[in-house]
Amino acid sequence: MSLLPWQSGVWASLVRRQNGKGLPHALLVSGAGGIGKHQLCLHIAKWLLCTRNGDDACGQCHSCQLWDAGSHPDFIICQPDEGSRQIRIDNVRRVNELIFQTPQISNCQVVIMRPVDVMNTNAANALLKTLEEPPGESFLLLETERFGSVLPTIRSRCQRISLTPPASDDSIAWLGQQGVSRDRALEALQRNYQAPLRALEWLNSGVADTQQTWTSELQQWSRGDLPLNRVAERWAKLEFADVIAWFYALSSDLLKTSSGVSREYCVFADAVTELGSQFGIDRMRLLRFQEKLQQILGQLLSGASHHNKTLTIEVLLLEWRELLVAEPHGVHA
Structure with missing residues (x-):
């Protein structure tokens, strides 16, 4: 090696x-x-x-x-x-x-x-x-x-x-040696916390498309266009830790932007923009929601989790919709 x-x-x-x-x-x-x-x-x-x-x-x-x-x-x-x-x-x-x-x-x-x-x-x-x-x-x-x-x-x-993590230029150069264009490298690094090996895996594994599907389904559920059981059943068939980690990262990005942090520091900047254009966010509920996701993710990563995947996802989706408010672009304390 x-x-x-x-x-x-x-x-x-x-x-x-x-x-x-x-x-x-x-x-x-x-x-x-x-x-x-x-x-x-x-x-x-x-x-x-x-x-x-x-x-x-x-x-x-x-x-x-x-x-x-x-x-x-x-x-x-x-x-x-x-x-x-x-x-x-x-x-x-x-x-x-x-x-x-x-x-x-x-x-x-x-x-x-x-x-x-x-x-x-x-x-x-x-x-x-x-x-x-x-x-x-x-x-x-x-x-x-x-x-x-x-x-x-x-x-x-x-x-x-x-x-x-290596300097951005080093990561981009290394990804370039693997055949990745600069623009794709920048996107992959942003989505993967500037970790070049994870970025390359993200590009090669189809995870990018999967995460886009999750975002689309979350938006449909948020608008009431997709039934709860259909979303939960689909997500429960996937690697549970990956779903929770994605949901945690997305909620972290929403907290960042609600605090005035620039989109360039977000992992899922496009998804945050799309959600923000349709809904406002109850910030206090979002904080509690993220804490719950962090707890679940910690249990999963430690190997000490015994969650019912479908039930847990259903509960999280219901709590997610409760933190949305009708007015777009708004963040409520």
Whole structure:
């Protein structure tokens, strides 16, 4: 996995530390989704496992060849099992089994855990024991988009690498190398919080069209042109977290514009303009609505959600229509 162009500074710092006193056994890599956390962790892992001890993985030794083949015995990724949103104790036990063994090929073992903020209590306790007394030849690379949701006991035992979105020009240049025009790149970055990898996925996956459909259906429901059950049933068939995240971003944009923030700082500027041309907004109800969305989204991202999707969407849509007022362009306190 190659480094992304905007990661050269972080990489140089890691190399200096490794060549000096050495890297700590546990690194917590934090930052927004879509800016390259996982790519950086993969690059670090291959480098640490390489047997030639250079400033980067050599790509030629037996370790690098096994890595490229996807069969390195001294490396695993620990993440939620398919169909689950949580890292459970069995996942952490597999980590402990690996790192308390003698390395088979390399001079160490490397584990990537992602996202570390979705561990349940038993898994977190099992990991803490390993972090407190790490084996001599092991490295744990922990990824998170939500640093504040990582248990303090885990945060305190790791050294943090905080990644930020790249400069706009760097993102546009990189997207251009992927065949994306400047105008499309600007739009995609705006819709995806300036995260270039997420922007590229948004362009290639059809999410843009899906979000436009959600906006259109929301407007139709708001006007009374589309039945509640039809909207709820359609949205409930989709990835629930994606729907809630979109609804949260849209409500955040409405709060911004109601506070006088320019449209250029909105993720869904066009949708906000269209809604504003048809309806006014009760700002206090909007604040409560956004808080509810934030709570639901946090539960979904932590893996602790047990919502009935259709019922939850119906309730949210009913509350949404209650915060609309008849006069367009108006914001009511």
